[in-house]
Structures are given as C-alpha cells and as structure tokens.
Amino acid sequence: MGTKLTVRRLDLGSFVRPSSETGGPAPRVEPVLAYLVGHERGLLLFDTGMGDAGPETEAHYRPRRRALREALSAAGVSLADIGVVVNCHLHFDHCGGNPLLAGVPVLVQRAELSAARHGGYTVDGLVDFPGAVHEELDGESEVWPGVRIVPTPGHTAGHQSLVVRQPDGTVVLAGQAHDFASRFASDVLARQAALDGVEPPLPAYRPWMDRLAEFDPRRVLFAHDRSVWEPARSP
Numbered sequence: 001m002g003t004k005l006t007v008r009r010l011d012l013g014s015f016v017r018p019s020s021e022t023g024g025p026a027p028r029v030e031p032v033l034a035y036l037v038g039h040e041r042g043l044l045l046f047d048t049g050m051g052d053a054g055p056e057t058e059a060h061y062r063p064r065r066r067a068l069r070e071a072l073s074a075a076g077v078s079l080a081d082i083g084v085v086v087n088c089h090l091h092f093d094h095c096g097g098n099p100l101l102a103g104v105p106v107l108v109q110r111a112e113l114s115a116a117r118h119g120g121y122t123v124d125g126l127v128d129f130p131g132a133v134h135e136e137l138d139g140e141s142e143v144w145p146g147v148r149i150v151p152t153p154g155h156t157a158g159h160q161s162l163v164v165r166q167p168d169g170t171v172v173l174a175g176q177a178h179d180f181a182s183r184f185a186s187d188v189l190a191r192q193a194a195l196d197g198v199e200p201p202l203p204a205y206r207p208w209m210d211r212l213a214e215f216d217p218r219r220v221l222f223a224h225d226r227s228v229w230e231p232a233r234s235p
Contacts, residue, residue, distance in 0.1 A: 005146055005166045006038035007173070009221065010071040012049035015061040015093065030224040032093055034068075035173050036075055037164055041144045042083035046162050046173045047223060051096025051126040061093075068097035084143060088175025088223060089156045090116040092123045102131025107143065109151060110136040112158020152177035152208050161212070169218025177206070181227035184220055188229075 012032045022028045034047040049068050052058070069079060085106045087095045090113070098106060113136055116127045137160075141149045146165040153159050155176045162173040178184040187205040191213070194202055212220075220229040 004038075004040065005164055007164055007166070007171050007221070008036040008038070008075055009226075010034040010036055010049075010068075010075065011066060012047075012068060012071055012097075013063060013065040015050065015063040018060065031226055032063075032065075033221075033223050033226070034071070034097075035162075035221065036072070036077070037147060037162070037173075039144050039147060043077060043081050044084045044086060044143065044147065044162075045082050045101075046086050047088055047094045047175065048085060048097030048101070050093045051099075051123055053092040053123050057092065063093075065096075068100060086143070086149060086160070086162055087112075088152075088161060088173075088177070089159045090122050090127055091156070092126060094175070094223065095122070095126045098126055098132070099129040102129065103133060105133050105135050107135045107137060107141070107149060109158035109160050110138050112156060112160070115156065115158060150208070150211060152206070152212075154206055163212075163215050163217075165215070170215045172212060172215065172217045172220040174220050175223045177208075178222065180225045181220070181222060181229040184222070184229050188231075 012034050014029050014031050017028045017030055019025060019027050032050055034045060034049055037044040037046060050063050050065050072078060079100055082101055082104055085098060085101055085104055087108055113134055116122050137149060139151055143149060148163045149160050150163055152161040159177060161175055161177050164171045187209050190203045190205040191209050
C-alpha cells in the first residue's frame with residue numbers, strides 16, 4: 001500500500017468498577033486507554049479519556065485521570081496536531097477530551113449520537129459543546145486509506161471499532177467491543193468451533209466477529225485492558 005501507519009497507546013488514567021458491575025465479589029480497577037494513529041494524511045485519536053461526570057458518577061467510579069494534553073505531549077504531539085477523532089462510543093470515559101478538540105471532526109455512528117442526545121446516557125456537555133463537529137456514519141466507513149471504521153454493536157448499539165492496516169499486519173482498536181482480551185479470545189474460539197462443525201451446544205459469539213476476521217488481525221487492542229490479543233501461531 002505504501003502508506004506508513006503507526007499506532008501508539010495513550011494511558012489516560014483508571015477508574016474503579018464497583019462489584020455491582022463486575023459480576024464478582026470485589027471491585028476492579030480498569031485502565032482508560034486511547035490510541036494515537038499516525039498516517040501520511042495526519043493524526044487520528046481513537047477515544048479521548050474521561051470527562052467530568054458530576055459528583056455522583058465521580059463517587060461511583062473514583063476515577064484517576066491523566067490529562068489528554070499531557071499524554072499527547074509525551075507522545076510528541078499536541079492537541080492542535082489532531083486531525084480526526086473517532087470515539088468507540090460516547091460514554092463519559094471515552095469522549096471526555098472531545099471538548100478540548102473543538103473544530104476537529106468526530107466520527108460517530110448515527111445511532112450512537114442519537115442515543116447520546118436522548119438523555120440519561122452520557123454527559124451532554126461532552127457531546128454537544130461549543131465547536132463540536134460530528135460526522136455521522138451509518139455503518140462502515142474508510143477514514144483514510146488503510147484506516148476503516150467497523151460497527152461492533154453490543155456494549156452500546158452504536159459502538160464502533162477501528163481497523164488499521166499496518167505493514168506488518170492489521171491492528172484492530174476494539175474499544176469496549178469486548179471488555180477484556182480474554183473475552184475476545186473466547187469469542188474467537190467459539191466462532192472457530194462453529195466453523196469447524198463442532199457439535200452444539202456452543203457458546204454464542206458476536207456476529208460482527210465474522211467481519212473482523214476478514215481483516216486477518218495480528219493484534220487487537222482494547223479500551224479497558226492493557227493485554228493484547230494475538231492469533232495462535234502454527235508450530
């Protein structure tokens with residue numbers, strides 16, 4: 001393809017997910033990760049970290065933030081260098097830095113933006129702020145050559161992931177399509193078992209896993225897990 005693509009992870013803090021949401025007896029501390037994609041056409045930011053969600057939500061999740069400006073500076077860039085924002089979805093821990101990027105196009109699924117504007121979904125000021133520019137999508141979209149948005153609904157109806165075709169293999173920025181790399185791995189195995197004709201019953205897997213598999217990903221990265229999924233290698 002000839003286009004040099006880079007992906008750099010940005011650590012934007014962490015929050016405490018209470019036991020009522022973990023499905024277990026104890027709370028869990030989760031990272032908040034964004035990704036900086038470098039392309040010959042510019043810089044794309046996939047997610048922007050945690051915004052201020054008000055006293056109740058702050059007390060519920062007890063976030064510890066790393067400023068987006070600081071994280072970008074450590075990567076050698078500034079807010080002014082960002083040309084495009086893609087949010088996997090519009091909950092406060094994924095679009096918190098959007099107001100710092102007024103005038104920069106935010107690419108979002110139409111269903112996600114509609115849900116965010118109906119109230120009780122996210123922090124309104126993180127979505128519609130002075131200078132907000134939304135480009136609404138209905139399904140897949142090529143952002144730049146080698147960079148493609150793919151809908152991955154589940155966590156929210158309008159959730160989307162980013163597929164980046166690097167020279168050494170495709171990277172999928174999955175956002176919160178799966179909470180953890182291990183759960184993505186479980187879906188990969190469930191899908192393969194179904195394809196191999198293993199006798200039911202089998203666990204269900206997200207239907208869009210078929211689409212992601214067409215890109216033959218070599219790495220899958222997540223919003224709340226520092227682990228990286230990689231395919232099994234033949235001996």
